Amino acid sequence: MVKVTVCGAAGGIGQPLSLLLKQSPRISHLSLYDIVNTPGVAADLSHINTQSKVTGHVGNEQLKEAIEGSDVVVIPAGVPRKPGMTRDDLFKINASIVRDLATAAAKYAPKAFMCIISNPVNSTVPIVAEVFKKHGVYDPRRIFGVTTLDIVRASTFIGGLIGAEPSTVACKVVGGHSGHTILPLISQVPGASGKLTPEQIEKVTNRIQFGGDEVVKAKNGAGSATLSMAYAGARFALNLVEAAFFGKSIVECTYVQLDADKQGAQDTKRVIGNELQYFSVPVALGPNGVESILPIGSLSSFEQSLFSKAVAELKGNIAKGTNFVAESK
Numbered sequence: 001m002v003k004v005t006v007c008g009a010a011g012g013i014g015q016p017l018s019l020l021l022k023q024s025p026r027i028s029h030l031s032l033y034d035i036v037n038t039p040g041v042a043a044d045l046s047h048i049n050t051q052s053k054v055t056g057h058v059g060n061e062q063l064k065e066a067i068e069g070s071d072v073v074v075i076p077a078g079v080p081r082k083p084g085m086t087r088d089d090l091f092k093i094n095a096s097i098v099r100d101l102a103t104a105a106a107k108y109a110p111k112a113f114m115c116i117i118s119n120p121v122n123s124t125v126p127i128v129a130e131v132f133k134k135h136g137v138y139d140p141r142r143i144f145g146v147t148t149l150d151i152v153r154a155s156t157f158i159g160g161l162i163g164a165e166p167s168t169v170a171c172k173v174v175g176g177h178s179g180h181t182i183l184p185l186i187s188q189v190p191g192a193s194g195k196l197t198p199e200q201i202e203k204v205t206n207r208i209q210f211g212g213d214e215v216v217k218a219k220n221g222a223g224s225a226t227l228s229m230a231y232a233g234a235r236f237a238l239n240l241v242e243a244a245f246f247g248k249s250i251v252e253c254t255y256v257q258l259d260a261d262k263q264g265a266q267d268t269k270r271v272i273g274n275e276l277q278y279f280s281v282p283v284a285l286g287p288n289g290v291e292s293i294l295p296i297g298s299l300s301s302f303e304q305s306l307f308s309k310a311v312a313e314l315k316g317n318i319a320k321g322t323n324f325v326a327e328s329k
Ligand code: NAI
Pocket: 007, 008, 009, 010, 011, 012, 013, 014, 033, 034, 035, 036, 076, 077, 078, 079, 080, 081, 090, 094, 097, 101, 116, 117, 118, 119, 120, 121, 146, 147, 148, 149, 150, 177, 223, 224, 225, 226, 229
């Protein structure tokens, strides 16, 4: 029996994400929470002939019943970007939304695996961690920033360039989830670095880092990636369910606190230094969430130079999230 709650379920990401989760036979209860429209979304999805029960909960007074006893909580709640905005510009609004949802999870589902989609992920994950610490229920192995869309984009863009079927192209993407903090390790993709010139590598790296802007621009004020994000979010949540509850070994890159695995943290810090507490890394998922952090592997000199750019920005983003909770009443 696996209960998955989606917070922000009536939104641009929340609706298609919930649709994809409804297709899974692994979920027994799909709980949909939002401040608007979830009764309709839940009624609609509940007619799909898969086994999971679907419930809709709307507004703060129904948050407890929505989240209570959840095994997995997925959070795509908040506002998306408009043209010209960075993910960091969303902090003001989304920080308190994520803090309040994390507070409810810490109280009513303290063992849930938390999958954070709301931006800026670099800061919202530390917010959730700090809230859980405040409530004395923190386990760094159970809190994840969902960076899967960066990996999905990397496979698509690199696959297109080297003429490979995109889903077969596995590219680790580490670091954070915003512009220069997104670090695709193309030098480790079998068959890619030999086929691509340094100029092509630089260009496709930039496209992966700023792929979200392509969608924001094309949607022209109507939001950011929703459908590809729903696909990526469902992939991450369902992989987590498979690994945590059904014994499957799965590795995904995800933004976690490095202390989630002390040995893995040491290996990672040998590459990235000691300054960052959070980083997206390849993680072996299992019954406890993060079972181990796998090595980042060797970097090309180009990738090494990207790291230097990412560290200062990430450090500031992490401090912003951590301080926000410290300063909240
Ligand atoms: P949206 O505006 O379409 O949907 C957001 C939903 O959150 C709305 O239904 C809204 O009512 C709901 N909401 C607002 N306050 C809430 C609260 N306190 N509790 C529960 N629900 C609440 O936005 P969209 O496009 O679905 O994006 C959601 C978030 O996901 C944004 O922060 C966006 O930046 C982020 N995002 C993250 C990506 C990633 O790769 N991690 C990729 C794309 C977007």
